Amino acid sequence: MTSSAPIASYETAVTDLLGLVAYGELTAFERLAADSALAPTLAGKAQVGAMAVAEFDHFRKVHARLAELGADPTAAMEPFVGAVDAFHEHTRPTGWLESLVKAYIGDTLTADFYREAARFLDGASRAVVRDVLADMGQAAFVVEHVRAAIAADPKVAGRLALWGRRIMGEALTQAQQIAIRRPALASLLAGVITAADAEAGDDLDLDRMLTRLTEGHGARMATLGLSA
Amino acid sequence: MTSSAPIASYETAVTDLLGLVAYGELTAFERLAADSALAPTLAGKAQVGAMAVAEFDHFRKVHARLAELGADPTAAMEPFVGAVDAFHEHTRPTGWLESLVKAYIGDTLTADFYREAARFLDGASRAVVRDVLADMGQAAFVVEHVRAAIAADPKVAGRLALWGRRIMGEALTQAQQIAIRRPALASLLAGVITAADAEAGDDLDLDRMLTRLTEGHGARMATLGLSA
Numbered sequence: 001m002t003s004s005a006p007i008a009s010y011e012t013a014v015t016d017l018l019g020l021v022a023y024g025e026l027t028a029f030e031r032l033a034a035d036s037a038l039a040p041t042l043a044g045k046a047q048v049g050a051m052a053v054a055e056f057d058h059f060r061k062v063h064a065r066l067a068e069l070g071a072d073p074t075a076a077m078e079p080f081v082g083a084v085d086a087f088h089e090h091t092r093p094t095g096w097l098e099s100l101v102k103a104y105i106g107d108t109l110t111a112d113f114y115r116e117a118a119r120f121l122d123g124a125s126r127a128v129v130r131d132v133l134a135d136m137g138q139a140a141f142v143v144e145h146v147r148a149a150i151a152a153d154p155k156v157a158g159r160l161a162l163w164g165r166r167i168m169g170e171a172l173t174q175a176q177q178i179a180i181r182r183p184a185l186a187s188l189l190a191g192v193i194t195a196a197d198a199e200a201g202d203d204l205d206l207d208r209m210l211t212r213l214t215e216g217h218g219a220r221m222a223t224l225g226l227s228a
Numbered sequence: 229m230t231s232s233a234p235i236a237s238y239e240t241a242v243t244d245l246l247g248l249v250a251y252g253e254l255t256a257f258e259r260l261a262a263d264s265a266l267a268p269t270l271a272g273k274a275q276v277g278a279m280a281v282a283e284f285d286h287f288r289k290v291h292a293r294l295a296e297l298g299a300d301p302t303a304a305m306e307p308f309v310g311a312v313d314a315f316h317e318h319t320r321p322t323g324w325l326e327s328l329v330k331a332y333i334g335d336t337l338t339a340d341f342y343r344e345a346a347r348f349l350d351g352a353s354r355a356v357v358r359d360v361l362a363d364m365g366q367a368a369f370v371v372e373h374v375r376a377a378i379a380a381d382p383k384v385a386g387r388l389a390l391w392g393r394r395i396m397g398e399a400l401t402q403a404q405q406i407a408i409r410r411p412a413l414a415s416l417l418a419g420v421i422t423a424a425d426a427e428a429g430d431d432l433d434l435d436r437m438l439t440r441l442t443e444g445h446g447a448r449m450a451t452l453g454l455s456a
Contacts, residue, residue, distance in 0.1 A: 045254060
């Protein structure tokens with residue numbers, strides 16, 4: 001913040017972060033809703049549908065915050081279309097269980113990321129991100145489905161563990177692409193640029209954040225009964 | 229109602245109607261959300277996404293009314309899965325404009341049908357259907373998009389008019405299938421079975437209802453700039 005040659009302003013960085021979150025939620029909505037067609041039961045369709053609708057509500061909230069900040073929400077999302085779409089193209093579920101595992105990883109990993117990122121934000125943006133966070137965790141129903149599928153056919157575990165690794169790998173690949181192309185956002189997440197009223201602590205290290213996200217992912221895979 | 233050998237009870241008929249509406253809204257949600265991937269702009273994605281989310285909210289309301297009536301909502305939807313899925317399979321949009329036209333026809337035709345059907349229902353079920361109705365009309369934004377596309381390339385009008393006819397034809401085909409297989413529902417819509425406190429007037433004729441729905445559809449196609 002006090003650098004004599006700042007590479008980017010907090011405004012650019014927060015617009016990037018919210019643009020990424022908005023587009024991520026919009027596509028999560030779209031993909032989940034489409035995946036509900038894979039559900040073998042009407043109850044499953046309704047559960048995944050409800051999750052998709054929650055994602056759209058998150059999109060609306062973040063979109064509204066971008067407008068409040070004076071940003072053009074569409075322009076803010078645009079830089080992330082390529083990476084987010086590529087993530088989904090490379091992790092297209094071929095069946096209901098894969099779709100559930102992806103929903104669960106997406107929900108929990110995103111929540112962890114929002115928790116990390118919120119600390120660097122101005123109070124009002126932080127409140128929006130935490131409001132979205134409070135509404136997450138809707139994929140918890142997935143755990144019993146996946147565990148039951150593994151109990152019924154233990155071979156399923158190996159295949160789904162590979163699938164989980166592919167999702168996490170693709171998420172890290174696209175995150176790296178984004179960090180390279182959006183230095184302001186990378187600086188925000190590294191604690192180099194923060195809001196004046198940010199809550200950021202002293203553990204400001206992008207590598208350590210990624211390590212925490214990866215560890216959280218590993219713990220969740222174990223919850224599903226899968227090796228990370 | 230006073231027949232000495234009633235073919236079905238009002239309870240069976242209203243469960244059928246609400247089951248059909250619930251499954252119709254659930255699949256409309258699913259298909260629209262998936263179609264939003266066809267949107268050429270992020271604004272278009274968000275508009276179709278918002279419509280899809282409204283459909284899911286309708287599904288939830290009708291689902292809740294089924295539960296209130298003591299029906300198993302999943303069992304109530306089940307008989308309509310075949311016909312509704314077939315409708316969507318046979319009217320799969322191949323592009324954004326087709327998706328918009330389908331959304332517009334679906335929204336307006338369904339609203340007309342709900343208005344017709346509501347008159348035969350008990351007060352509480354009627355209130356739920358009218359509550360859903362009050363939230364419809366979200367596809368109005370489609371009109372300017374389609375008219376603009378036709379203005380830019382008049383050849384588009386012929387293709388989309390055919391598309392509109394295919395959608396209406398398929399809707400009528402599936403409606404007929406449903407009427408054959410669900411005599412209680414057909415009797416309700418013909419005014420043979422109604423709730424004790426139904427509002428039904430004296431124009432109780434299934435053929436005339438279908439004529440009104442077809443005329444309404446024709447008027448809407450004209451609004452889009454298409455021949456019916």
